[in-house]
Amino acid sequence: MQIVFLLIGITCLIVLSQFLGYPGAIQGGSVVFYIVMLNTPHDEYISYAINRMIDTGVGVFISILINVLLSRQNLSRYFTFIKE
Secondary structure, eight states: OOHHHHHHHHHHHHHHHHHHHHHHHHHHHHHHHHHHHHHOGGGGGHHHHHHHHHHHHHHHHHHHHHHHEEEEEEEHHHHHHHHH
16 A cells, blocks of 8 residues: 555656746655655654654744844944944
């Protein structure tokens, strides 16, 4: 039964990546999909996936925040202020 879910999941991943215009995401997405499907206990698929999405969302938010706060303009103003 697991082989059927793997085939359906990979097919959905390929179709979705093509539909969204990101064919380069197929390789990385399929590797992550197989790792999650083959290494996660059967009763924890959903919670594991949700936890990974939350982790990724927090990481993206923090990286955007750092890029906004430490932009080149802000840093150059800060270093100019320190030199004076």
